[in-house]
Amino acid sequence: MSVNALYTDLSGYYDLMCVDIDYQAQSNAIRRLHQIFGNEGKRHLDVACGTGPHVRHFLDAGFTSSGLDINQPMLDIAAQRCPEASFSLQDMSRFEVNEPLDLITCFLYSIHYNDGLDKLGDCIASAHRALNEGGVFCFNAVDKQRIDNELFVKHTAQQAEETFSFRSGWHYSGQGERQSLRLSIEKTTAETTQVWHDEHPMVAVSFSELIALLEPTFEVHVFEHDYQTITPWDNVSGNAIFVCVKRERLA
Template sequence: MSDNALYTDLSGYYDLMCVDINYQAQSDAIRRLHQIFGNDGTTHLDLACGTGPHVRHFIDFGYLSSGLDINQPMLDIAATRCPEAQFTLQDMSDFEVNAPQDLITCFLYSIHYNDGIEKLHACISSAHRALKSGGIFCFNAVDKDKIDNGLSVKHSAKQADDSFTFRSGWHYSGQGEKQSLRLSIEKTNAEETQVWNDEHPMVAVSFAELIDLLAPYFEVHVFEHDYEKITSWDSLSGNAIFVCVKK
């Protein structure tokens, strides 16, 4: 299956696949961080916005929110969910905005969809260029050196007469700048069982390497991956939230 084919072909199942995600808590946590570190502005762009659930919450918070993604079927759903927002078909490693933004977000580890260090650096540069003075770039990331290839997450859901089982997990070989997100969807009904498997190439980076990439452009603050409270990163965990203030 080609890169991103799973998301493109099964975009109608994406929200079901992510049903356990607390989008409101994530959005509210980043809004609080923006209030602390930001410039008091309310223009917002969500990178790799998918079907737009985070954009919906930021609009409800009072932001002038927009989104971009590389999959048009996702954006079609996002436009229905958020008719007030502007959505564009763009690659986050090299994107343009019509006007400078106060806040740029990238949720659900999607920063790793930049599938190499060169593209990750280009994304960081694009975000810096797209922000107003004092604007912030917020995203979550995983440290390649802390990935356990044996771990995965699984959940089940029902839609009409179909039962779904979703599985996902990181995989890193232990060297280099490439890791992958392995995804599986099993759909079962009274007549048949169908299974889709996909593997998305993603960038592998340590937090030390990531901070070095960000430092020329941003003042970098790193927090524990906890959307209920704001806690400084303990330098040990392999998941973190990055809050990057434009220099």
């Protein structure tokens, strides 16, 4: 199976794979951060939006929300979930918007889907161009230097007569700008069990490298990866939430 074939072929199972994610808590936390650091505007874009659950929560909170993704089947589901939103098929490393935005989000570590540090820089530049003055770019990230290749998360979910087991974990060789998300899905019915294995290539970056990419054009605030509280990053943990405020133009 090709690198992203599983992501495409199982788009109908994506929400089941993410059933343990608290989309509302994540969305509420970013809205609080936007209230603290943002420009009070309500125009929002979710980058790598998938099937649109975060977009749904932002719409319900009164935002004019939109989404982009590279996967059309995902966008088709998102459009059904959020008929009042607009969605576009675009690469996150180089995207364009029709009107300036006040908030750009990128959840679920999807910032790492940029293909290398150059593309990550392009994504940051695209976000900067798309934002109004004082607009905010929020995303979560993992520090390559703190990845434990032995750690993984696993959960099981039921759909009709089928049982699904999902397992995922980061892997980093210890050098270079490439890491991967290793994913396996097991589907069991009364008669058979099918197993898919997939590996998504992603950009590997340390937090110091990431901050260096952001600081020329953004005021950067880093918080612990906790959507229940707003706690500054302790400079130790390997997962964090980045809140990046577009710098004002110099007079």
